[in-house]
Amino acid sequence: MNILCLIPARGKSKRIPNKNLRKLLGKPLIGYTIEKALKSKLCTRVAVSTDEADIAAVAREYGADIVMRPDNLAQDESPIDDALRHALRHFEKKDGRRIEIAVLLQANVPVRKDGEIDEVINKLIENKDATATTTVYAVDQRPEWAKTIEGETGIIRPFMEPTELYRKQTLADLYLLDGAITAVRREALLATEGMRKIHAYMGERVYPLRHARKYATEVDEEEDFELAEYYLLGEKKQAMV
Numbered sequence: 001m002n003i004l005c006l007i008p009a010r011g012k013s014k015r016i017p018n019k020n021l022r023k024l025l026g027k028p029l030i031g032y033t034i035e036k037a038l039k040s041k042l043c044t045r046v047a048v049s050t051d052e053a054d055i056a057a058v059a060r061e062y063g064a065d066i067v068m069r070p071d072n073l074a075q076d077e078s079p080i081d082d083a084l085r086h087a088l089r090h091f092e093k094k095d096g097r098r099i100e101i102a103v104l105l106q107a108n109v110p111v112r113k114d115g116e117i118d119e120v121i122n123k124l125i126e127n128k129d130a131t132a133t134t135t136v137y138a139v140d141q142r143p144e145w146a147k148t149i150e151g152e153t154g155i156i157r158p159f160m161e162p163t164e165l166y167r168k169q170t171l172a173d174l175y176l177l178d179g180a181i182t183a184v185r186r187e188a189l190l191a192t193e194g195m196r197k198i199h200a201y202m203g204e205r206v207y208p209l210r211h212a213r214k215y216a217t218e219v220d221e222e223e224d225f226e227l228a229e230y231y232l233l234g235e236k237k238q239a240m241v
Contacts (some may be wrong), residue, residue: 001044001100001101001125002044002097002098002099002100002101002103003042003043003044003045003099003100003102003103003121004043004044004045004047004087004088004091004099004101004102004103005037005040005043005045005046005047005076005103005117006047006048006049006067006083006084006087006088006102006105007030007033007034007037007046007047007048007049007059007064007103007105007106007107008048008049008050008069008080008083008084008104008106008107009030009048009049009050009052009055009059009075009107010050010052010069010074010093011050011051011052011054012051012052012074012075012076014076015221016219016220016222017109018054019219019220020108021055021058021105022054022225023049024110024219024225024232025229025230025232025233027057027186028062029107029108029110029219030048030050030055030058030059030062030107031058031062032110032111032112032232033105033106033107033109033110033112034046034048034059034062034063034064035043035062036055036105036112036114036115036117036164037064037103037105037166038063038064039114039115039117039120040060040117040118041100041118042097042118042121042122043097043103043117043121044119045065045091046063046064046065046066047065047067047087047091048064048065048067048107049065049067049068049069049083049086049087049106050066050067050068050069050074051068051069051070051073051074052072053234056068065089065091067086067090067091068208069083069086073086079196079201080104081104081189081192081200081201082150082193084102084104084184084189084201085100085189085190085193087102088102088189088190098185098186099186100185101121101124101125101183101184101185101186102183102184102186102189103117103120103121103181103182103183103184104179104181104182104183105117105180105181106179106180106218108208108218108219108220109178109180109216109217109218109219110217110219110228111215111217111231111235112181112215112230112231113211113215113231116135116180116181116209116211116215117181119209120133120134120135120162120181120182120209121133121183123183123207123209124183124184124185124207127163127207128184128207129205130201130205130207131184131185131187131188131202131204131205131209132182132183132184132185132188132203132205132206132210133183133206133207133209133210134177134181134182134183134184134202134206134207134208134209135177135178135179135180135181135182135208135209135210135215135216136175136176136177136178136208136209136210136211137176137178137210137211137212137213137215137216138173138174138175138210138213139174139175139176139177142174143159143160143172143174144160144163144171145163146158146160147159157171170236175208177199177208177211177217178216178218179216179218180211180215180216181209182202184201184202184203185187185203187204188201188203189201214231216238217231225235
């Protein structure tokens with residue numbers, strides 16, 4: 001089976017300039033994702049989609065193939081699934097082979113379990129009716145209890161209709177799709193092109209793989225580097241036991 005593993009990495013990070021190349025414990029942030037992807041036994045190709053030559057150079061050093069993303073797919077508002085479709089078509093044309101499954105790994109998620117990429121792929125292969133599989137984690141904060149603040153008055157208002165349920169144990173479990181690992185079938189990815197609803201590109205039958213919150217640590221702010229470092233050091237110590 002021909003499986004593409006793609007790591008999108010734009011060079012226009014606003015909050016943390018050059019975020020994907022920023023050193024985390026002496027290694028570029030994107031390096032952690034590339035290394036985990038290359039350990040996959042199922043991915044046929046590991047590639048980085050970028051609009052930045054410096055990111056492409058570092059990604060090559062770590063062993064990834066490169067697909068240069070056109071400017072119209074590398075804007076702040078550009079959907080990440082369009083970059084995935086672009087890469088799929090690029091490598092199908094280059095290799096003359098159909099790609100059955102596309103795997104999306106966020107470059108700013110440096111903490112992943114060994115073997116979890118293949119777990120997500122295998123779950124998609126085993127569930128014939130699935131259009132996609134993705135990692136999720138349980139959320140602690142409840143939207144039923146969340147508030148908004150009125151711009152004009154500054155008064156707190158309920159985000160949702162008030163509920164009589166105030167014990168977490170009585171509420172349904174909620175999960176967040178975290179973007180750490182997503183595997184989607186080619187047919188679903190192409191059939192949803194142009195759809196702009198959140199997660200539409202995964203299709204209508206998405207199966208979850210639950211994991212701990214630490215494996216979905218996204219580095220978007222300065223303090224996120226400290227948290228990622230803490231988890232990475234913990235994983236290293238655990239591996240040595």
